[in-house]
Amino acid sequence: MRVGIIGGGVGGLGAAYELAKGGHQVALYERAPFLGGLASTFNVGGGRLERFYHHLFLSDRTIIDLLEELGLGDRLIWKDSKVGFYYKGRIYPFSTPMDLLRFTPVSLVDRVRMGLVTLYLQRVKRWQRFEGTTASSFMRKWVGRRNYEVVWGPLLHGKFTRYEDEIGMPWLWSKFATRVASRDKTFKEKLGYIKGSWGVLIDALEGRIKAMGGEVHVNTSVTRVLTDAGRVKGLAVQWPDSRQTQEAFDIVIATMPSFALPRLVDLPADYLARVQGVEYEGAIAVIWVLRQSLSPIYWLNISDPEIPFLLVLEQTNLVPPEEYGGRHIIYTANYVTREDKRWGMDAEAIVEEYLPHLKRINPGFDRSWVEAYYLHKEPAAQPIMKVHYAQHMPSARTPIAGLWLASMSQVYPEDRGTNYSIRLGVEVARQAVAEAKA
Ligand SMILES: Cc1cc2nc3c(=O)[nH]c(=O)nc-3n(C[C@H](O)[C@H](O)[C@H](O)COP(=O)(O)OP(=O)(O)OC[C@H]3O[C@@H](n4cnc5c(N)ncnc54)[C@H](O)[C@@H]3O)c2cc1C
Structure with a gap:
């Protein structure tokens, strides 16, 4: 044929x-x-x-x-996942159940609540039951207002911008299911790279x-x-x-x-x-080639409306810097709708806007660390479920x-x-x- x-x-x-x-x-x-x-x-x-x-x-x-x-x-490498959460000027580890229990921006009661909802979602098999429910209404109801305001709202908004309140719960459920399925025998979450x-x-x-x-x-x-x-x-x-x-x-x-x-x-x-x-959303990523590491975290979620990116991902915390001639590689990324002003901005303009915010992630950061940068824009990066x-x-x-x-x-x-x-x-x-x- x-x-x-x-x-x-x-x-x-x-x-x-x-x-x-x-x-x-x-x-x-x-x-x-x-x-x-x-x-x-x-x-x-x-x-x-x-x-x-x-x-x-x-x-x-x-x-x-x-x-x-x-x-x-033999090209597959697996590493313990190093996830962090940036909130009000501090980086909190956010990988293990213990990290969630130590996440002080919300009260102990809220942390336990978040843990119980996480356990429940990780055990659900029949996701179809969530088809008619939005992720935001489910999370507001079950993890509570404070957890939603600090963690889930910013994450959903960061990923889906103006669609935050329209996303179906099956999408969010699948995130929990994937994370639990990516634990090894010691219950540590692993992330892989080729x-x-x-x-x-x-x-x-x-x-x-x-x-x-x-x-x-x-x-x-x-x-x-x-x-x-x-x-x-x-x-x-x-x-x-x-x-x-x-x-x-x-x-x-x-x-x-x-x-x-x-x-x-x-x-x-x-x-x-x-x-x-x-509908689809776009993605805009700046790739920074740095002389020094910004943080020990691989995947850093940003929960701060003043910072213009959703995520700081330090590639060289998953893959050794030697792969890139000893440089430290960082992505700062966003999901964006068609109206976002950054579609019309060039790399220099976006980098100038982002630079001061890297200092908030690591106060020691200096622009002399930046050896090069690249900008990638993709209009069809994420379908809206x-x-x-x-x-x-x-x-x-x-x-x-x-x-x-x-x-x-x-x-x-x-x-x-x-x-x-x-x-x-x-x-x-x-x-x-x-x-x-x-
Ligand atoms: C920011 C971001 C982070 C991601 N992170 C991960 C991750 O951590 N792990 C993971 O596994 N996946 C990740 N993904 C998702 C992954 O990249 C996609 O799921 C996958 O690459 C999609 O592949 P595809 O072939 O379906 O579509 P695409 O990669 O979109 O390929 C479609 C191709 O069709 C071509 N095309 C379109 N029209 C025509 C035409 N008329 N004639 C000829 N060619 C045409 C396009 O140029 C394009 O190359 C990420 C994606 C994004 C945007």
Whole structure:
């Protein structure tokens, strides 16, 4: 069977690899000059680094098994997670149940309450019971006003901005479930990384697909899905030299953000409403290359409305600085809506605005520590999972025979991640081929 894949992120690469293994003729088109999409990398200090921070959980079985299959199992490194919470000028450790019990910004009664709710959520298996409940109303009710104001409100607002009160509880439940599933036998939470970066996995997938006779094209955009009498026929492709061609396919798998599908093909009203109904937020990350470490924490949540970033992530507390020529790598990041002023700001302007706030995280910080910085902006970084999302989520099978959608907006209730995008790409590839053969 001849299969065309739109998008060379990990979802598209996972689908292409699965199809090539099955002996199908596969061609993947990626419009960017590089593969990897949201998990793509760039060079820093002699090493490769993700444009947006990435780590793995022990529960990310699909990607862990895939790394083994590709002979990259020894690239996986696991570290005790070092999570912190910045509140009113202080950094509180926030990794273990004991850390929560010692979190003095809320009263002891509130801490116990938070602990009990955490235990309850970690034990719930049937997340469907939360479908009609918003995360904010659930947390306000069960952890109480103070815990919500100090911890959960800022976290939900940071992640979902103006959608804070619309997010369905299954999304938040999945966060608790993932965290508990990422504990090892000693009950310590572990976070994983691919030594050498996600680029190692992406390169290996590209290499294997090509070795099996598949095509992988970068700098190449799909401009139209071609159809005939309600069935997919092929793709219109724009090549790096601006040539336009039409390529024939029996199956097409689209892996870009779901809202972009209608730009490529006319869809019946019901399915169109579904793909257009899922809103996405953007992400903006500044990557700082520092001469010194900012803090001992890997993942530092910021609960302070005066600080213009949600998260300070010190990559070199997960991966040794030697990977980046001895530099310390820090991400300051935000999820943002389309209206955010930073879309119109350049790296220099954003860095000037952020610099004084790094001093609040570490009073010893000085701008002379900054050797270089990079800015990455991505408009479709996080689908918004509102209440009753399961009812509104677009299906993988589209109403056009042979056209399939495998996008981040179909990862639910788990928070989107490379593990789930690969899993979805592989599953959709298998289903598409099975149906085409039937
Ligand atoms: C800030 C941030 C932090 C994250 N942290 C983690 C983490 O810690 N761990 C983790 O596992 N995951 C993390 N993720 C999520 C992870 O990056 C994504 O789930 C995953 O990379 C999505 O892969 P995808 O292939 O589904 O989509 P994408 O990566 O979005 O790939 C889609 C591709 O389609 C291409 N495309 C679009 N239109 C066309 C067209 N017309 N023609 C050709 N190509 C086209 C795009 O250029 C893009 O490369 C994070 C994401 C963000 C934004």
